[in-house]
Amino acid sequence: MFDRRGKRFVKIVGVAVVMAVLLAVWLPGCGDDGDEGKQSVLVFGTGMSAGEGLNPNMIQFSFATANAVYEKLVTYDNAKAEYVPTLATSWDVSEDGLTWTFHLREGVKFQDGSDLNADCFKYSYDVMLNGPQAYKFTAVESMEVVDPMTVRFQLSYSYPLIYAISHAPFVVSTTAVDKLGDQAYEPGNRAGTGPYMVKAVNTTVETTLERNPTYWGGWEGDHANAPDILVIRMIQEAAPRVQNLTQNVVQLMHPVPETDVKTLQGNDKVQVHIQDTATCNVMHFNVNMEPTDDVNFRQALYYAVPFQDIVDIAHSGFAIPCSGFIGPNHYGYDKQLAEIGMHAQDLDKAREYLAKTKYPDGDVTINCIVDNAQAAGTRSMELYKTALAELGITLEVQPLDINVIFEEGMSGPKHNIICISKPGLADGVGTLEMDLQSQSLYNFTGWTDPRIDEIVAEAFGVMTKEPDKAVDLLLEADHILMDNMPEVQLAYAQSLSAASVDINYTGMIDQQFMLPDYYNLWFKK
Template identity: 30%
Template sequence: MKKNNQSLSRSVLVLTTAIVVLAGCASGTSQSGATEVEPEDTTKGGDLTYALASIPSNLDPARSGWAVESRVYKQIFEGLVTKLPDNTIVPELATDWDISDDGKTYTFTLREDVTFHDGTPLNAEAVQYSFDRILDPETQAGNAFSRLQPYESSEIIDEYTIELHLSTPSVPFIDNLTQANLSIVSPSAAEENGDQFGQNPVGTGPFEFVSLQENSNIKLKRYEDYDWGSDKYENKGPAYLDTLTFNIITEESTRIGSLQSSQVLAAEAIPPQNIEAFESDPSLNLLSQNIEGLPYTLFINPDHEPWGELEARQALQYGIDVDHIVETLYFGTYDRAWSAITPGLLGYDESLEESIEPDVEKAKELLEDIGWEEGSDGIRTRDGERLTLQYVDITPNREKRNDIAVMIQQQLKEIGIEVDIELTKDVATTIHTNGAYDLYGNSQVNGDPNALIQFYHSPAEGARDTLSKVNDPEVDQWLQDAVTEQDEDKRAELYKNVQQYIHNEAIILPIYVPNYTVGTQESVHDITFDYLGYPQFNDAYVQP
């Protein structure tokens, strides 16, 4: 058996993220690496209002699919283990764990002093319930279901000991357990609230749920009995903040104005055009950090003509000037993406950088080679059909993604492609149910390249298509082998194979590496961030 006592260190990947503290630093400068000078005679506490740029709709970890929801429910829930910025996996609700020699059984010993916010105890039964609930089709789990794989069942050994049984060995499994989707929920509350658990979440985290006003705010308060903080916090006991309120302010100018006027004390998604003003304002502090996982990526739908043809997809590669888009919209605050994963992950293929340069004439030639001739209005036709691309994006305009659509519309017109832009709030129906798109963008926060399997592995029989719609046995084999490969160098090569295939077959258009920026009033101290860039508030306080 492989034994872990209080920590399990892995160097599976190299992350550029680090815990950054927003406190006590020279105003108007990046806080990375800063050292806080603790105010004297200060009573830590206060009420923090934090503006979100998009709308959380479900605070149930098992059913949630959006990063903005994770930012909220990570304060309410905890997992068996967590991960530090140096990639060390350490206990959270577990105290230690064993991994069987065949890699298929994980035995966790749980803390015995933890209670859920509803007063019920954390025990092995709660862990079993949480994971089995994710597998239950009635839960309709999304990302959580993918990340829990290949979990099959569990066995309760005693009140505080549980065995998790996997169908196959999985190197990334322990890493996946650090992610918020696999948090442990209160069985009593989940059973009582059923489908409404996401509007009445109950966990073991430092903050407990108070209320949710749709499209307005989410209120949390300090969980007074909290006394089991993990090593990701300096403060292991109850949070300093009395309350934590997430205000939903999707309109950029309103959100920034609310922060500058102190209507909120912190706000996420500071737009690039406001960065310089923030840096020069002595009353504000600013944090900027790249987010690891899958970059913002445009997926091309090969099921729709002519995008099933390689030349048509390559024409998009050459016809879209991604550098111009990123530089124009983000003023150097976002990095251009080149591959299906971000640079910080294990196996990132640097050889793909600078591998494609925009070439309008090359794009035109590729389309002409497959019979698309330029029409009198400049739009190409073949067999009487106009070359039209259906570009679907979500509203509101998160990270200027709607603006990307407009710029691509203009660029593709130059090579004879007409682009229709559809903005929708109902992505599930438009994209996943109806598949009514030619181009659609998505990103994912993740600490391991195994995230690729959710997007590029052939779907199981009866499962919905992936966004990429890749269905290739060789790609499947690379991804499957990487799950069980213990040698990091070999595992990295397998992921490079996948990235090369995606690039060569023009499956996607990588656009940018997401960057999380947060502005705060100078009265806000010690907001920290986890290894994926999610905010943490157990150390935070407001100093009037």
């Protein structure tokens, strides 16, 4: 991760502190005549950090400002499984796949009143290359401004650049940056193009946004009923998050605890949205630490995993066992399922592999750290602890803040297992790249394989025009994973969110950043 001046640091801002002060909510059409002139407010209660480094191109996950304050050329809509033109209206790709040309949207103004142009994109791109998303652009040989509204990328090898462009960069106003420097990203300084502007930030607890009156999308029709103020509030504990929704203190929440879905579905004032995703809890085995440095021990750990119990108990049924890098909402999943199958517990095989290690009867203790904000992950590890006990292996589970976990993962793991929830990306190639590519910041295993790097490059090169070849390459990666077992994918978790029935909400549009479509949130009355 990086701070807003571009100096690298390894802390990813995540869940931090609990909710502070409750905010009174004014709804349009409610109250007496004395309410005229009051601003409508919508509060989004999230389990993630609500305020982080504000430069969108220098942080990995921008839960508060991504898509709301700052926009990209293209957005990936998870709900529709398609790329949506945003600050670019169209793009062209050469026959050999090496030249990509993007045409910017005319008439877009930044929140400071300056005009969107290709130079703003180039500046934002150059900044992003010093940030944590840079590894997605290794195929880019050069990027040039063709004219004020056109940019062109030249690639050194065929690669679906649209995938990278849907992640970064967020385009910022060079006028604001030239005038204010790093302060351009602070509340009130309006460096983005999005539908909302940063009004206030309370550390990691709460970010307050206000409507951008000149937003290029306009505020006509149903959008006229959009909230004037959008509050993104971090509520780490699940129970208060649910209570806040049922009491209308928040009007939108994510994630919904699996154990509360049925209760909320029975509440006529609440709408619950359940979406299939490729988001999954992943156990990363530290291959540089005993006893997980032994591949046979890692195989034993894999076969001991109670996959179905994790789905049924830890996720209350709102998940399916993993199969490989291709998620259930990705092209090629059925072929992967037929060839690899779903992961399943097999304690007899676990004992066979354990017998090949220095610990044939177990009699060893291993340790695990798990994200304390992901209840399903913690429950999964407790179920795993019980299963390993049958092999004589003691598992010590320590829930920690996600900041601490990422710091350890990036600086060199000190535990046998790191268990975290990884976001569902647009395709299996992106998942493989994030998990096991040698240069990925999120390969927490210490394990690398040159063939995995080759597969990532080859699959990206063919996935657009020859998706079946990309699937075959991912299946090869699945087999390499099974042979070496540097990590175990536990379960594909469904995205569970809920909202007041009084607002228009259609589910999470962005599964990487776990964000709603802010522009299409509005009050129905």
